[in-house]
Amino acid sequence: MNTAGKAFLAAGVVTVAAVARRRRRTPAVQQADRWLVVTVNRSPDDVQSSLPDDLARWRDQIEISIRPATGDKGTELRAKPAGEVSHDDVRLALRKAKAVLEAGEVIQPDTAPTHPGPMGKVLQRVTSRAGGGGRL
């Protein structure tokens, strides 16, 4: 493996290990029970009256709570999966809802390179799921 490959591999291992460590530390019950939250820079009334489709379509499978954010930072839009919907799906829906409410649309990624190479393909698989991962 060349130096680039080693660098990619090292970064991937570090990131995966960090996620795994965090998951090991978090009891499953606590993870399932907690709210996933984004803060939207709009008033609670605005958020309540114009909940974007990305989130509204899950309404029968998630609990939704809307409350003012502290310090005049807008509105906390909270969602908790209650049915078959996954945490990743809810995270992605919350992020999209926030983007639509704040900026009017969800920014689309640029088209991927045509010849990413083996390590680039691995990275493409990671980034294809990145919208629903991460911390919320």
Added chain:
Amino acid sequence: MKALCWEGINDVRVQDVPDPQLLNDQDMILKVRLSTVCGSDLHLLTGHIPFMQAGDVIGHEFMGEVVEVGPGVTRHRPGDRVVVCSFIACGRCWYCRNELYSLCDNTNTNPAITQHLWGADPGGIFGYSHAMGGFRGSHAEYVRVPFADHTAIPIPEAVDDMSALFTSDSAATGWMGADLGGVKQGDVVAVWGAGAVGQMAARAAQLLGAERVLLIDRFDYRLRQAESVFGVETINYAETSVGDALLEATGGRGPDVCIEAVGCEAHSTGPQYVYDQVKSKLKLETDRPIAVREAIYNCRKGGSVFVLGVFTGVVDKFPLGALMNKGLTVRGAQQHGQRYIPMLLDRIASGDLATNHLATHVMPLSEGARGYELFKKKEDECVRSVFRL
């Protein structure tokens, strides 16, 4: 179209890539006129930032002419001459509303990567890895500009293309270091790094009222350039003890504000350089924070340190004791360009701020690989290579 692509470590080549398309209503397509290399690109070239794919178009500091706008763009139209901030900003999230544009909540399409690495995701940036959104860069004939109303800024007629180019990133970054570093009338300011960002930070400090500005580097040609263009004082750290020189220049106090404009692959002359090289090779630290350590150590009691250089992960021997016991304020940021670019363009127009001397090597995009080679190896007194398209 032609574009300069990252093809692997220390391997950039001009390739044919598909033309960009409007993907969102608030996008526009820009015909790039000028695009410059940046010191932070070198971290991509060396593989220091590993989230790259072969074929990624690099480049993030640029200006050009609008050729197509989406239906949601209201501030620009085809034919307009604009400079584009390297950070993409939605303009409406809490961070953008508070002029912290590089922290935009809505522009990083891959938030999970940096959320795991840093706890939260900064905004998206052109041509700067898939950790920062994977957007195509500006070393290309055309580039898609998302959220164009908030990411691109019109260039006044009185400002030429080359001068405007450097407001895209280096001048805005430098100004931010002096501004958020808290430079006040009568201050003594030390700046580590005499590249484009460091020179711009030094000039910003002068314009914000600093009485003395000292610029630190190891390349005489860069120090001479800053001396002649801006009249700053200089310290060559390869020849002079930085600590002694700063104490002498400040009556034994140390600088009021220290600005670091070097980044994660810093050089030095002492044993700590060897130490950091070994640690980073063994992956026991990701970055070499030599200039940050020096800035914290040499700053006056109660002073301020601002970190402008790009860092990626964790460092060793961070002088937390000096920070705490001297009562320092330490801040850092990627650039909030939208906050400064209009003002910088006005200052260029009025003659307050010179930037075009930074373009020491202007060449066509077809010579992109040579441009990076000159820049990386500091050959032929290169400060910045600029590609004309």
